[in-house]
Amino acid sequence: MFRSGTFVAEHVSPTTDEQVQPNGVDLTLDVVFEQLEPGRIGRDGKQIGDRVARSMEELEEKDPDTYYxxxxxxxxxxxxxxxIPDGHIGFVYPRxxxxxxxxxxxTAVWDAGYEGRGEGLLQVHHDVEIERGARIAQLVFAEADHDDVYDGSYQGENLSGGQ
Ligand SMILES: O=c1ccn([C@H]2C[C@H](O)[C@@H](COP(=O)(O)OP(=O)(O)OP(=O)(O)O)O2)c(=O)[nH]1
Structure with missing residues (x-):
């Protein structure tokens, strides 16, 4: 069973009333990164390629805090x-x-026990402007059995608020 937006909101912070939807909670855009170097997916591990936070300068005068x-x-x-609370799995959909x-x-699977500020692959098929802090996605929770809880390399990621 999928849980209500009110339940999901208890596990997402911060949230405003506008973000709470009937079946989930809207997530906002914080930072956009561009990958610069190849990564690697191996049999025994993985490496995330170097990336850089994209600048918002181009539009600063016209529209501050907006990514073009x-x-x-x-x-x-x-x-x-x-x-992601015990007994659940998370999925993110685009707005x-x-x-x-x-x-x-x-997006990929959000495991029970994961905590952090996660990331998604934003595919732009036509030029777009997105304001920093605008709602771009929706997180939903389904009840799920699981073995253990998440203990991978992304546990606790990006919680300090920096880039
Ligand atoms: O679209 C997504 C999906 C998941 N996650 C978070 C939650 C999830 O629990 C965690 C790890 O995902 P996954 O288990 O797929 O990572 P992995 O590539 O297998 O790495 P590791 O084994 O280090 O966990 O990343 C995201 O940030 N974005």
Whole structure:
């Protein structure tokens, strides 16, 4: 069973009333990264390629705090701290208005026990402007059996608030 937006909101912070949806909680865009170097997925490990936080300078005068994103693939960091409670699994979907603007968020599984400010793959198929702090995604929780809880390399990631 999927849980209500009110339940999900108890595990996402900070949240405003506007973010709480019937079936989940909207996540906002914090930082957009561009990958510069190849990463590696091996049999015994992985390496994330070097990346740089994209600048918002281009539009600073016209529209401060707004990313202007040309077509391409970016990594988006969400603005909220997320905890996946025991007995649950999380999924993130793009906000429909993002998709209707020819952009998409590709996401992976959010494991029970994970805590952090996670990231998603932002695919831009047509140039778009996204304001920092705007809602771009929605997190939903489903009840799920699990073996142990998340204890991987991303546990506690990005909680200090920096880039
Ligand atoms: O779109 C997503 C999906 C998941 N996560 C977070 C929550 C999840 O619990 C954690 C780890 O995901 P996964 O288990 O897929 O990572 P991995 O590549 O297997 O690395 P590790 O083995 O270090 O966990 O990343 C995200 O930030 N974005």
């Amino acid at each position: 994103l040309p077509e391409g693939a970016y990594v988006a960091r969400y603005g909220e701290r997320i905890e 429909s208005s993002l998709m209707r603007n020819s952009c998409m968020l590709n």
